[in-house]
Amino acid sequence: MKHLLVSFLKERYSWFIRQLSKKNQHCDVLKQVCYLMSFPNNNHGLIEALKNEYDVVVLYTKSCEEEARYLQNIGVSIYCLDTMSGLVRGVRQLSQSKVVIADNYFACLGDISFKETQTVYQLWHATGAIKQFGLEDKTAMKRSKKDKERFRRVYDAFDYVFVASERMGDVFKRSYGFSDEQILLTGFARTDYLVNQMEQTQQTDKRHILYLPTYRENSSLENWLLDIEYLSGQLSQQDLLQVKLHPHVTMTQKFAAKNVEWIVSTQSADDYIKQADVLITDYSSVAFDFTLANPEKQLIMYWPDEMIYNKTTGIQQAIKQDFPQPVAYTTLEILNQLNDTQKIDNQKFNQLWNTYNDGKATSRVVREIKEVMDGEK
Structure with a gap:
């Protein structure tokens, strides 16, 4: 009974996001980066580096409250996705940002109608993977057909993923169904700090x-x-x-x-x-x-x-x-x-x-985004 209720609520959430997305279809695409943050300490300078080049908006979950407030103090616009007002305003930012970066699975991404001029990146919260996730997650395999369709919509929303090795690239091919062309061997930006x-x-x-x-x-x-x-x-x-x-x-x-x-x-x-x-x-x-x-x-x-x-x-x-x-x-x-x-x-x-984790991953990630922003990709 509990599972059916949760599934129903998630379907209503998806419907709500789709309605918000439709209302924002008229928005012009702006030369800005929208960063979805759910893992604290996963940034370590990347957002600051992007801010030096473009306007940056951060959509965060409550677990990242402290980091979000720090970014706000240096001029980054922030919205909490765990509040109704933050979610509504966040979907608008997602609908009009030329570049979107997510550090995790965000259910809302599967129900937003991104324009052809927008590019969505996955910046996973881990350098490598020991446990299975995504399409290989054993618990996900037991979920309902509607749940699996919802998962797939989120995976399909991504254009590219930043990884630190061919090994991790192979994991994303299996876990998210990505192609070779979607794998970007840049290194994991957070490891520059380490x-x-x-x-x-x-x-x-x-x-x-x-x-x-x-x-x-x-x-x-x-x-x-x-x-x-x-x-x-x-x-x-x-x-x-x-x-x-x-x-x-x-x-x-x-x-x-x-x-x-x-x-x-x-x-x-x-x-x-x-x-x-x-x-x-x-x-x-x-x-x-x-x-x-x-x-x-x-x-x-x-x-x-x-x-x-x-x-x-x-x-x-x-x-x-x-x-x-x-x-x-x-x-x-x-x-x-x-x-x-x-x-x-x-x-x-x-x-x-850690093939490409050489302390210069952030600069390669920023260079990739700059090429998209400048229309070179």
């Missing part, structure tokens, strides 16, 4: 072990969460275990120890990634950021629930063979990898997934 900050990372006498697990819906913590208490007891005095859970994950009681630090879930992981000596994660794309920022530091993939996760969500085919070292399934295997003294080398992994 690349250019590498030399500034401060070294300490502690080995920082960062644990960043992803979120599971309808799954007990006992099925996938690392045994933090046991692991901390096996670490040396020179180790600091830093734990940052997903904002949607709640623990009734957090284990307290001198060598364990609990990071506030809403805090950006970027600064912790740069100073970490080891990253333990599971299906998070943070793995790609870590190896880029730390080409000689240890990445440990911990998949105790691989079979369940692959069945419910889906894991990219053959991704395991790309990782610098084997996937760990137990805490003991994690300890063995932590105690391994072999030299770490993430070069092969970075060549596959």
